[in-house]
Amino acid sequence: MPQDTVLDGGLLKDTGDPGFGVYVHWPFCAAKCPYCDFNSHVRHQAIDQERFARAFQQEISVARQMSGPKTVTSIFLGGGTPSLMKPETVDTILQSIAEHWHVPDGIEITMEANPSSVEAERFRGYRAAGVNRVSLGVQALNDRDLKFLGRLHNVEDALKAIRLAREIFPRMSFDLIYARPNQTVADWEAELIEAMSYAVDHLSLYQLTIEEGTPFYGLHKAGKLIVPDGDHSALLYEATQAITAANGLPAYEVSNHAKPGAESRHNLTYWRYGDYAGLGPGGHGRLSRGSEKIATATERNPEAWLSLVEEHGHGIIDQERLGYDEQADELLLMGLRLREGVDLARWQQLSGRDLDPRREEMLLSHGFVERIGNSRLRCTPSGMLILDSVVADLAC
Structure with missing residues (x-):
C-alpha cells in the first residue's frame, strides 16, 4: 500500500507522508435521516446521472490543475448515498480520476452504501468499476431503533447487505450509532457483541449527537428527545473500547476500530493531515503546492453546483490559503483523534x-x-x- 508500512502488531505506520486522497461526494439520498446534518438531498424526480458524471469529469480536471501531479493513495465515494449511483456513473468518475492523477493498482477505493439501496447486481458493477471496499450505514441491529433513526432498511436488509458485501468486496466496514435514548450499557454490549460476529476487519461506532438544524435538534430542544448524559455516554464509550479490543478490532481513532493493518487508508490521510481533493456538491479539500496549503469548499446545492461546473469548470465557491498557525491547529485537531x-x-x-x-x-x-x-x-x-x-x- 503506497506511503505506508506496517508496524509490529499490524498498525499502518505514519511514515511522515500521509498520502493524497480523492473524495467524491454524491449528494442524493432516498430519505433524509432525522439526525443527519451532512450535505444530502432528496429528489423525487430522476437524477440525470450522465450530466452529473460529466460535471465530475470537469471538476476533476480543475482539481488536477490545482494539485499538480500526484499519486493517489485512496479514493472515497461518500454522501449522501453513493450506492444510488449507477455502476456506469462510478466507472466514469474513477476512470477520470485515473486519467488525471497516477492511481496505482490495488489502492483503497471505498464506497458508502445504505442497506436499503443494496442490490447484488449493482454491487458487482461497482466491484467491476474498481471499488474494493464498502462501508455500510447499518446504524442499529434492532428494528425499533432503525425506525427511530429514520432508516429505510430493517435488520434483515442490513444482514443481507453485509453478506453481499463480504461476498463481493475484499474489504468491508459498517457503521453503528450508540448512545441512543434509553439505551443501557447492557443493551449496547449485547448489540456490539452481535455486530462483532458480522464484522470483517473494520467498524465505525459513533455516539449519537444532536446537530443544529436537524429534526432531532428541534425535538431535543423541546424536551421530546432525551439522550444519555455525559456520565452514561462515558460508560457506553468505555464498554465500546473494551469489547472491540477484546474481539481484535481495537480503536485506532475516536470512533473507528480495525484489525491492525486494516485501518481506513483514506481516513488516515485526513487524520494525519494529508492532502485531498474534495469533489462534488459540498466537497471540502486540502491541496498543497510547495509550502502553501489551500482549503477548498464547493457549492452545497447539487443543482447550483452543476450549473457552476458547467459554466466555470468547477463548483468551488471558497478558497482559503492556510497560514502555518492554522495548519498547525488543524494538524493537532486531526492528529489527536x-x-x-x-x-x-x-x-x-x-x-x-x-x-x-x-x-x-x-x-x-x-x-x-x-x-x-x-x-x-x-x-x-x-x-x-x-x-x-x-x-x-x-x-x-
Missing part, C-alpha cells in the same frame, strides 16, 4: 514553537495526554472523552 497521536516535530515545524510546557504538564498530570517517547503526543482514553477541550488547551 488517533491512537498514534501527533508527530510533535511536524507540529513544531508548522507552528514555529514548542507546546506550552505548563499546559502540557497540566494535561499530563490529569492523565488526559501522554508522550510516546520524545516524538509524539497522544490522548489517553480519558482524554478522548474530552478531546475538544484537550485540543483547545494545547492549541493556545
Whole structure:
C-alpha cells in the first residue's frame, strides 16, 4: 500500500507522508435521516446521472490543475448515498480520476452504501468499476431503533447487505450509532457483541449527537428527545473500547476500530493531515503546492453546483490559503483523534514553537495526554472523552 508500512502488531505506520486522497461526494439520498446534518438531498424526480458524471469529469480536471501531479493513495465515494449511483456513473468518475492523477493498482477505493439501496447486481458493477471496499450505514441491529433513526432498511436488509458485501468486496466496514435514548450499557454490549460476529476487519461506532438544524435538534430542544448524559455516554464509550479490543478490532481513532493493518487508508490521510481533493456538491479539500496549503469548499446545492461546473469548470465557491498557525491547529485537531497521536516535530515545524510546557504538564498530570517517547503526543482514553477541550488547551 503506497506511503505506508506496517508496524509490529499490524498498525499502518505514519511514515511522515500521509498520502493524497480523492473524495467524491454524491449528494442524493432516498430519505433524509432525522439526525443527519451532512450535505444530502432528496429528489423525487430522476437524477440525470450522465450530466452529473460529466460535471465530475470537469471538476476533476480543475482539481488536477490545482494539485499538480500526484499519486493517489485512496479514493472515497461518500454522501449522501453513493450506492444510488449507477455502476456506469462510478466507472466514469474513477476512470477520470485515473486519467488525471497516477492511481496505482490495488489502492483503497471505498464506497458508502445504505442497506436499503443494496442490490447484488449493482454491487458487482461497482466491484467491476474498481471499488474494493464498502462501508455500510447499518446504524442499529434492532428494528425499533432503525425506525427511530429514520432508516429505510430493517435488520434483515442490513444482514443481507453485509453478506453481499463480504461476498463481493475484499474489504468491508459498517457503521453503528450508540448512545441512543434509553439505551443501557447492557443493551449496547449485547448489540456490539452481535455486530462483532458480522464484522470483517473494520467498524465505525459513533455516539449519537444532536446537530443544529436537524429534526432531532428541534425535538431535543423541546424536551421530546432525551439522550444519555455525559456520565452514561462515558460508560457506553468505555464498554465500546473494551469489547472491540477484546474481539481484535481495537480503536485506532475516536470512533473507528480495525484489525491492525486494516485501518481506513483514506481516513488516515485526513487524520494525519494529508492532502485531498474534495469533489462534488459540498466537497471540502486540502491541496498543497510547495509550502502553501489551500482549503477548498464547493457549492452545497447539487443543482447550483452543476450549473457552476458547467459554466466555470468547477463548483468551488471558497478558497482559503492556510497560514502555518492554522495548519498547525488543524494538524493537532486531526492528529489527536488517533491512537498514534501527533508527530510533535511536524507540529513544531508548522507552528514555529514548542507546546506550552505548563499546559502540557497540566494535561499530563490529569492523565488526559501522554508522550510516546520524545516524538509524539497522544490522548489517553480519558482524554478522548474530552478531546475538544484537550485540543483547545494545547492549541493556545
